[in-house]
Amino acid sequence: MRITLFHQYFLGKNDPGGSRWNEFTSFFSKKAGFITDVIAGNIHYATGKKILPNTWSNTEKVDEDITLYRTWTYSGYNSNFVGRVIGYLSYTFSSLLKALFLKKPDVYIVTSPSIFVGISAIIVSKLKRVPFIFEVRDLWPESAVATGVLNNKILLKILYWLEHRLYKYSKKIVVLTPAFKENIEKRYPEFIDKIEIITNGADFSIMGEEHKGSELRKKFAWGDKKVFTYLGAHGVANDLMQVVEAAKAFKEYDNIHFVLIGDGMQKKLLKQKASEYNLKNIEFIDSVPKHEVVDYVNASDVCMAILKKTDTFKTVYPNKVFDYMSCKKPVFVTIDGITRDLINEAKCGLYAEPENLEEFKKVVDKFLNMSDIELKAFGENGYKLVKEKFDREKLAERYIELIKEVSNA
Incomplete structure (x- = not known):
């Protein structure tokens, strides 16, 4: 089984930050023998700094079954809101180009934020006739509105339209909390049967007893x-x-x-x-x-x-x-x-x-x-x-079953 993951903020080795997908892809390899191609951005989400020299694409072998491709991303990501949007869009289109030249997977997985990367998923999914899973790690554009970061009515209309298209064209919608599920069901009841909850959790192989x-x-x-x-x-x-x-x-x-x-x-x-x-x-x-x-x-x-x-x-x-x-x-x-x-x-x-x-x-x-x-x-x-x-290893097992279900649909 081969999967391609779109994840703008996938961590590199020893990078600080949220490691949900670093751990999941590792579990996928160990438990199910999945081969994973990860397409990530080249700017760290917290520091705004380049992770690698800003060339068109860098390739890193994470382990035998996981290959990480970092594509060009605008370096002004952490400067202001406009810089952040340009950063999102630059990754969206560079990741799409990269995906078009990678080996055809059995399933695409796209994880937000940002919601813009959904454009890549929809296009490559249709062109290669491969189903995709859309994972909602952040309720965009809802969270951007709630924090006062986004209030442009035209842009909001575009983002809500894109959100609906992502739910429509995805085979499954993975959410991280029951409240996310309730929110989407209330606004888009036609997608109730697509939604699965796979929460965040703790990786006990990292957060173990040994520490300094x-x-x-x-x-x-x-x-x-x-x-x-x-x-x-x-x-x-x-x-x-x-x-x-x-x-x-x-x-x-x-x-x-x-x-x-x-x-x-x-x-x-x-x-x-x-x-x-x-x-x-x-x-x-x-x-x-x-x-x-x-x-x-x-x-x-x-x-x-x-x-x-x-x-x-x-x-x-x-x-x-x-x-x-x-x-x-x-x-x-x-x-x-x-x-x-x-x-x-x-x-x-x-x-x-x-x-x-x-x-x-x-x-x-x-x-x-x-x-x-x-x-x-x-x-x-x-x-x-x-x-x-909330043991992440058990959560990974649930994800593996979901991927198999989508690939066989």
């Missing part, structure tokens, strides 16, 4: 402080300024330290504000490779997942939450909806209303006053649930 958490605490001289850590993008949607403001509120406390790990458009502003406040209790660390995430999570006492207050974000499961739970760490979320429900179901952490700084500070204070026994109980509870329901 203690060594990191010594390296950064965190001592006995309670360390509150956030790992991920530093963008508009992440609203990390409230962490800086919370650090200011706890400025005189000597038993707390905030750590923000990652990159993004807002990082420079966040660092400037922390410097303006003369904060010594907040630390900024550049993005780390996935295999080192386990060390930083285990070096922490409480791990944070933060997003802006929008209805769209009530429908998401940030993958970092599963990483935190798999390392038996208490979770602090400011994400309402299904993520809040997940934390409550697992009894593995606390919730604060998004963009409510006073509530944010109260929750930090609650964690500060918890005993080690209480924090450990949160961690154990989270691990139990994520192991039972």
Whole structure:
């Protein structure tokens, strides 16, 4: 079985970021013997930096059954909204050209964001008469509207039209959360039978027992402080300024330290504000490779997942939450909806209303006053649930069966 995956942000070796598809393709090879051609962009989504020299196409053998092709992508991706759209479109057309010259697969898989890459999938699917699966990792254009990034009525009309065409021409629609499924069914009831849920999850082969958490605490001289850590993008949607403001509120406390790990458009502003406040209790660390995430999570006492207050974000499961739970760490979320429900179901952490700084500070204070026994109980509870329901190896097995079904249809 051969598949071709369109994924603009597929990670390279040791790249930081979301590794859902790096892990899935590896499982596909090991468990089912699938051969996978991955067509990816050449700009990292968090840093906006080139991954390889910006030639027309670069080829990398990930392993025996996985070949990664990086195609030309506009380098102004992280400059502003217009730059980002041009970045999306440049990848869309360069990936299409690459796909036309690759060996015909049994199934195409296209994963958003961005939704523009769906153009490539529709065209190459029709030309080569190969079915495709459309995976919705982000409800575009819904999320762009919710965060205020997109409000151009003409562009929105085009994007909603494209969204409908993708659902129409795909053989299956894979969504990452039950809320995504509900959203699509409500707006497009004619596609109910196509939708399958395959969530994010934890890769226990990476987020295992072995880690260097203690060594990191010594390296950064965190001592006995309670360390509150956030790992991920530093963008508009992440609203990390409230962490800086919370650090200011706890400025005189000597038993707390905030750590923000990652990159993004807002990082420079966040660092400037922390410097303006003369904060010594907040630390900024550049993005780390996935295999080192386990060390930083285990070096922490409480791990944070933060997003802006929008209805769209009530429908998401940030993958970092599963990483935190798999390392038996208490979770602090400011994400309402299904993520809040997940934390409550697992009894593995606390919730604060998004963009409510006073509530944010109260929750930090609650964690500060918890005993080690209480924090450990949160961690154990989270691990139990994520192991039972969100083990990425089991999720990969479900995907394998879906691909076989689509190829035989």
